[in-house]
Amino acid sequence: MPAITLEKVSREFGTFIAVDNIDLTVEEGEFVTLLGHSGCGKTTTLRMIAGLERNTGGLVSIHDQVVSDASKNYFLAPERRQLGMVFQSYAIWPHMTVFDNVAYPLRIRRKSAVEIKDRVTKTLKLVEMEQFAQRPAPALSGGQQQRVAIARALVFEPEVLLLDEPLSNLDARLRTQMGDEFRALQKRLGITSLYVTHDQAEAMALSDRVVVMHAGHILQVGAPDDIYHRPRSRAVADFFGSPNLFEGAVRGCERIGDDVFVLDVSGQGWSGRCRADMPSQAGESILVMIRPENLRVIDSGTPVKDGEITIQGRVADTIFRGARRTILLECGTANFNAEISALHPVTVGESIAFGVEPGAAWAIRP
């Protein structure tokens, strides 16, 4: 039974449609991320599940219980949905100590003092904040506030945990560390989590599945690996990094497994094989996506593998990034970029040949 189900859920603000008729299920124990630019409707979706926003269309269920049904004008108040939530601002109540903040959900549920003490201490230990229990909340750093917010959301063992960009107010290093810590904790507790972020790296590192949203629609749902390497549209491809997209034409198509096809394609100054998730007719025009890090330099000695796409470019500029080097290349009228080892010497103006394995090139319908 899925932990969260959205069926044809919409949210309109006057004439503006923030969320447009989306369907989504989140399985028990799963970590799902809603990813998108600001204004894409991801936070609105999360708030509709929380009950902080009322959906104007569709049905929201948590486990087998319908919590909101727009057609029947049924709406369960947020406090009756048994959810935990971490806010972007953490929303640590400044008039309470750390202990009081975490104890709040239990006090609301009229637990005994002994149980409250026990569970709050246990939860604070979980986030390594037990020594700060009596600290007034305003006297905490950003990272500590975040831990308290997580502890407060977990303390009453909610059905589902909702997180609204919880890491965006932290600096880059702390963000990675807290993210990893939280993922480990989530796996250990096996708690269903729905996470909203605009940071693609965060989404890929943390999630079991990523939901890419744009303008109130879901573009694609899948494992981070799927979304990154096998995007279904140009918009999804563009979301992660800066992929190279080459226009080409199909010369042949071969099925090699369930929904996996190998296409023989050619474009201006290049040709070779790529993968696709649907069959194509010969002559059809498509876009071939190649990630910059998957372009392999072919030295004069190395042989070209069978079926590899080969492409030649003149170096227009190079940027040293420490671990890698980014080179901007010109190939006829098209430009593309490649990420290669920083040790490889490159001079502006020279010509370099690249090879791309069929598995690293992916066809997208334009």
Add this chain to the structure above:
Amino acid sequence: MTTVNAIAGDIREGRYEDRYRRLKSWGFTPRNIGMILLILFLGFLTLYPLAMLIYGSLHSTPPGMAGEFNLNGYRELLSTHNLIALLNTLGISFAKTIPSLALAVLFSWIIARTDTPFRGQLEVLITLPFFVPSILTAMAWGMLGNPKVGLINQAYMAMTGGTEPLINVFSYGGIIWHLMQHSTPFLFLFIVDVFRAMDPALEDSSRMCGASRWRTFRSITLLLMLPALTNAFILSFIRGIESFESPLFFGSPAGITVVTTEIFNAINYRSGPQPDYQYATAISVAILVLMFLMVLVQWRMLRGRSFVTVTGKGYSPNVTKLGPWRWVTFGICVLFFVVTVVLPIGQLAVGSFFRFFGFYDPSMLTLANYVKVGTNPEFWRGFCNTMVLGVLGSTVTMFLGAIVAYISVRTRWRGRTLIDTMAWLPWMMPGMVLGIGFLWAFAILPKSIPIYGTIWALFLAYIALGTPIAVRVMVGSYAQLSLDLEECSRVHGATFFQTLWRILIALAWPSFVVGWVLTFFGILRELSASVMLYSVGSEVLSVIVMKLWLNGLAEQVSVIALFMMLLVIVFRWVQLRLLKHHITTL
């Protein structure tokens, strides 16, 4: 049988549900009913007296008497006498706002941006005159600056041997001087935070571009503050037009009339054989139109200009090191405090111990004034009335303000703009004008609603006058609390009312108390609406003081005034302690 019962039950339930749904579809939800009650109450407090004012200005006879509708009231307005009163009003208000603003900017700079010693304490001292009822300082200055027997003139004549008085407060200068004492701290309270909230980087970058300190102040600091200064200027100007005490005490003896004293005289038999209600209401409507135009100007000037400097971020502003000059700035602040607070209180204290004010001879020392006041039942009645009205009035006003503010900033309910506007309306109604409006409004009510001539008339007027400030204070308080704090509580299992109690009220109560004390001060100092609405038995302290003064009992007035000063200082102290302990930690 059971089946029949079950079916009957179903039908009954169905019917009930049906009726409930129908009620709901007409909009009879608890929330809507609450909103309608709130709108009705606010309408009674603001729109009703406003409407009655216009009605009264068109009606030939006093409230409750048969008469006819005509324009005589407005016709009477068109006279040279009135033109002079109007010009006096505008001129005096303008003349007091300019120097007050300059002084306020100077003090704000000293307190917020220099290393003047004891700035924290000085700030408290400079702002104190704002909280002192004007009627008290007016009477004190009436004694201090009396051309014949005033302490200042006596001292001056004794020192120089001259026979001409140095100052005469019963003049234009006297009115302006007295108004400045109140409006300088008023403007200071606005401006000092603007100075504090300015991002120092804005000024530093000007210095890095080669501008001198003074040049930076002129072309960056001052210009950045211009919207805030304009706003403060207009507010202070409006307050000047509304002022009543200063022109009454210093203008009337010298034959200087302004609009508020004109209204007062028209109703209190001063300008004719009987009160001229139609004329008084006509002036009131005219002054309201004037106020409305002022507010319109204010809106137009502020539109599109944001308070860029006030970001609410906690900057630590640039502090100018003054060196030995810091003792000069210190001296200026102390001088202001001495002149505006110590001198009047000193005069009141001295006056209270002498048999006749002005004759300061050791043989005239007496405690008789204290005994007289202490045994005066009218004083005790007034004291009780003031305290009851103060405590009850502030409490009700703050609750009303808290509710209106919550609905207007925290909800998207229909009608919230309406209640916000209605609650703001009294802001542009001078106390005297609102007083007349209520006078008519209460007089015309049926006998079964006995408000006219009772303490309830004052009670309702005070609520109306205090509501705009109460709303502002609470809006400011809620604005500091992010909505997340409440939503987070809801998601974690608390109901709407639990959240209200445990989060919102728990966080906002210090502001509530601060607002309460402000409203209490407002009631304590209120005179212009009170003189319109009091009747025998429902006098408040300020009215009693005024009556005693007009009867020439300056010595007893001194005793009561001292007592009221003490009240002000105690409440201000409580308020400051609360501010320090609760607001700053959030």
